Amino acid sequence: MARIGLTTERLVRAGAELADEVGFEQVTASALARRFDVKVASLYSHVRNSRDLQAKIAQLALEELADRGASALAGRAGKDALTALANVYRDYAREHPGRYDASRFRLTPQEAAASAGGRHSEMMRAILRGYDLAVPDQTHAVRLLGSVFHGYISLELAGGFSHSAPDPQESWSWTLDALDALLRDRAAK
Template sequence: MVRPPLTPRTVIRTAADLADAQGLDEVTLSAVARELDVRTPSLYAHVRDLAALRDGVTILALGELADRDGDAIAGRAGRDALRALCDAHRDYARAHPGRWQSLQRRAGDAVVRSDEAARSSRALAAVLRGYGVDESDQVHATRLVGAFLNGFLHLEHVGSFAHSAPPADDSWLLLIDRLDALLDHWHTKGEK
């Protein structure tokens, strides 16, 4: 088997695949080097250090998720767009658990400044605009949606919902409905 050329993209993609298979905590420079059948020092020409490697996985995940989000919400608004965005995140978390885990860590400056982070933010901003959430409130609404997604998907991933009825799918739909209602009435927050 011919080994692909060693590039930053190859190193990051290998790290992301390793994260999906074994968990983000198992992604180390030496583990990625073993996967690529190279010596660890060879990676330093492509990634600065472990933090940069993990930031690379996060940037990759943000880009992949932004693509899914954009496709999911295209031509939709309100609850349909919210449900599509939430489902895209849930599907991604299930298909790529290590990449998803990389989104649950404090991001470095390279992640924050990346085009992928900006694209990912735009999808949720588009959903929120459909609800009439003022730009000045979008950060709060973004945090609310993010807290729902991250909390639910983490608890589902670790099996917290496996031992009680109703099934998690029922709660998922109900909570999206409640989130939809809250966002639909966001503009009335200051009215008495």
């Protein structure tokens, strides 16, 4: 029988908080059971195992990011939209480093279909409509934006930019300007 007070949602949120505290890779069913002072078996009516728990945390993170992104994009286009979404990812990563890592967890096709991952692609494509890119180029551009956003953020979180000038914020702005110019140039061709 499940312990009173434990729900899947409560466990996933606690797992997400734990990820932010100790890192996503450290989140296991055992670690979560210790947090609630219960036996691991008490969790199994809510999550199948540690991998299932991590997948649920990933889905939560994708949902939170998508909600923030949708709010930030409302009424924006072109470089404004590009900058707004990029800043959502960067700010979220700074506030919730474990959840941000979780958002890049490899989901099964079924888990991915049930996640907000598709919303992220839609937001990227919405940004790209402001650049009037041809449909085949949109897929390349979505991948480019994702790679640059996540690459920069991952390097920054790991301290990769903390040992030299200029300030990472200046480089971030420069990077977004360069992406905007690249997309405008590509659309003109």
